[in-house]
Amino acid sequence: MNNKKFNFKHIHLGGLLKARAEELDLESSFLCEFFGCENQDLVSMYDSQTLDTALILKWSKLLGYDFFRIYSAHLILYAPEVRKIESKSKKILEISFRKNIYTKEIIDFILEMLSTGQKSKGQIMQDYGIPNSTLHKWLDKYPNLK
Incomplete structure (x- = not known):
């Protein structure tokens, strides 16, 4: 999938599924048979911003693309590095997301x-917490994307 102009902040999964299915020239009748649904159900999936994880897994296998990766990219780019959460017992938990796993799509x-x-x-x-050295390595490694 071409993610060059993709906005990882605003994910509309149904639109991505439709684009990939069209890219692969998959007929609606084939997809309906695969999912055991009617055409209106397929259109509803395409219109939906989110889907059940089991359904996303089926789509990922069928279309040969890991759609969960898009959500992982969102977390890497937009999740806070550290935040504190108070539970009912007043214990404070610190959650830290690793930001050193950058996919090609994110780069x-x-x-x-x-x-x-x-x-x-x-x-x-500043916005994405990407270190200066990492950014410069990307610029050296992918000079055609500058």
């Missing part, structure tokens, strides 16, 4: 923002 997304002038290096480092 393309970041470098596209940089190349179009949508964000500066400083803004990218």
Whole structure:
């Protein structure tokens, strides 16, 4: 799937499923038979922003693309690094998301923002918590995306 202009902040899963199915030239009749549903159910899935995880898993297998990766990319880009949560027993838990697992789609997304002038290096480092050294490694490794 082409994610160069994809916005990882606002995910509309149904639209992504439809685009991938069209990319693979899959007929609606085949998809309805695969999912055991009517055409209106298929249209409803395409219109839906989210779907049940078991259904996402089936779509991922059928379309040969890990749609869960999109949500992982969202977490890497937009989840807070550390936040405190108070439970009922007043214990404070600290949750820290690892930000060192960047997929090719995330790298393309970041470098596209940089190349179009949508964000500066400083803004990218501040907004997404990407270290300066990592950003420069990407720029060296993917010079055609600058």
